Amino acid sequence: MTAADWTPIFVLPNIPLDAAIGCEVAALAPANDHRVAGLKRTHPTLRRFLNRFADNFGQKFEPSVLILDAAAPPIFRDVAALASFRDLIALSAITHGRALELRHPHGHRVLFGEAFAIYPWMLDRHYEDVIGSTSAILGTHELSRFKGQSSPALFRTSLGESDIDQPLLAALMARWRRRYEAAEPAWEDVALMRSLNMAYHASLLPAGTDTTFYDVGRVISLWVSAFEILVHPGGNGQANRDKVFEMIERTCWAKAESGLLAHDTGGKTKVKRTLASWLYQMLYECRNDFLHGNPVERDNLILPTPQRTIFEYAAPLYRIALTAFLPLTYDVPMPSAEDARALGGYIADRMDFMGPQKSTEEALLTATRPPASHTARRTRVIRPAR
Structure with a gap:
């Protein structure tokens, strides 16, 4: 699939990725992923947006991007499906990181859900202005005035393939697709997504x-x-x-x-x-x-x-x-x-x-x-x- 086949939905500034995590429908990808790189070439404002992030000490970086297959059924654009996708990746990393931390303490691992927090500001669908949207705010502003930041509450700890529980990730990804592709999802799939949502919030600081x-x-x-x-x-x-x-x-x-x-x-x-x-x-x-x-x-x-x-x-x-x-x-x-x-x-x-x-x-x-x-x-x- 080419860059034109993908749509950037959210950015996650707290989690540097060694490689993309996802499936044919959606992915959480680093800014140097070929799909994100292609989108940056096609839409220069996206490149400028991603280049306007820095940590609290001024160290610049490009955030990870949650991208979606442009041809995905509408249900996958719903915030519930997108949040569930984030939740399953977060729990596949945090449960594994916590297990390693109990056995070998004091390593630099991803242990809290804030690492996967979705940034409240993103480019609009026309790649022109930035839009902020939460339960507390809804607004738009000029990209030239934007200064994105990572969370001041935790380090940006890199996440690689070995830092993720891969069997768990694969199983949860399959259940995620089954849940949102079904016209009438099974109760156990709905319960799983609800449980992952609760567990994600339990994993926060x-x-x-x-x-x-x-x-x-x-x-x-x-x-x-x-x-x-x-x-x-x-x-x-x-x-x-x-x-x-x-x-x-x-x-x-x-x-x-x-x-x-x-x-x-x-x-x-x-x-x-x-x-x-x-x-x-x-x-x-x-x-x-x-x-x-x-x-x-x-x-x-x-x-x-x-x-x-x-x-x-x-x-x-x-x-x-x-x-x-x-x-x-x-x-x-x-x-x-x-x-x-x-x-x-x-x-x-x-x-x-x-x-x-x-x-x-x-x-x-x-x-x-x-x-x-x-x-x-x-x-x-x-x-x-x-």
């Missing part, structure tokens, strides 16, 4: 410099809602804690330790469940305490053994829920052992597919281990461009 533990408790409540939306049966049915347990317990575990029924999840009937269900119970109890106004302290957020907040486990635990919901299983038949090349390819492909699942389970298992003896604070030195 709890607050800014003024963050308190109350803010973290509020965000945890959004994570619990994301789980509950997944298990809602539709109609007059109900979603509750036990249904989330049932979903989690259906997971096909990559590590035997993850499937051990060794954890008491409370309730009148004493039932031993997996570590993942126990962590959800901790999230659930935390949500109830914070939202119902029960007395709370900072310690309500802390898991005793690892001395980490339950908030840090929410995103990897959500990946486990998606594993069971979708489900994410490697169903390719194993070739004959006599065909060494085919068998080797099968083993390599299966390892690639199961890698993020294994990483997620290893991240959850850190909840059973004491904290490391040394900690460090994530910092980045920002120097003027030369």
Whole structure:
């Protein structure tokens, strides 16, 4: 497809991309992607618009661009479809980043949803003026006066292929297309998109410099809602804690330790469940305490053994829920052992597919281990461009 076959819809200034992420219908692409480069040649005002971005210290950059197939059905132009597309990419990166962060702390990873925030100003469809549109503003201005900026609240952390849970991304992308291509979408596809929307907002920074533990408790409540939306049966049915347990317990575990029924999840009937269900119970109890106004302290957020907040486990635990919901299983038949090349390819492909699942389970298992003896604070030195 040529540049003329694509339409720029939004820009995302907080997430530098190594390569485009998407499908035949839509893509999140860096400014040097051949489709975006072609659009810049065809529409010089788009090039000027993208060149007018800088961070808070004046370092210039070109933002990533959400582009849409110009021939896509009208439903894909709806903001709900576009936001869902952003949500699934964000969650494929954040769940993976959080899992890696639990295992190997203090890396420079994409951990918060603000990285995928859509900028409120964009060129109009005639590539002339810039238009700002949110629930609070609706206005237009001259491009020559425009100065775009990235968020002051987080670093622009580059996102590459290895930073994304690729099996999850592929499955969610397929479900996204099925949801919005269907004349009457299935309830489970609608529920999935709603859950991803809730999870995306749960992944945002709890607050800014003024963050308190109350803010973290509020965000945890959004994570619990994301789980509950997944298990809602539709109609007059109900979603509750036990249904989330049932979903989690259906997971096909990559590590035997993850499937051990060794954890008491409370309730009148004493039932031993997996570590993942126990962590959800901790999230659930935390949500109830914070939202119902029960007395709370900072310690309500802390898991005793690892001395980490339950908030840090929410995103990897959500990946486990998606594993069971979708489900994410490697169903390719194993070739004959006599065909060494085919068998080797099968083993390599299966390892690639199961890698993020294994990483997620290893991240959850850190909840059973004491904290490391040394900690460090994530910092980045920002120097003027030369």
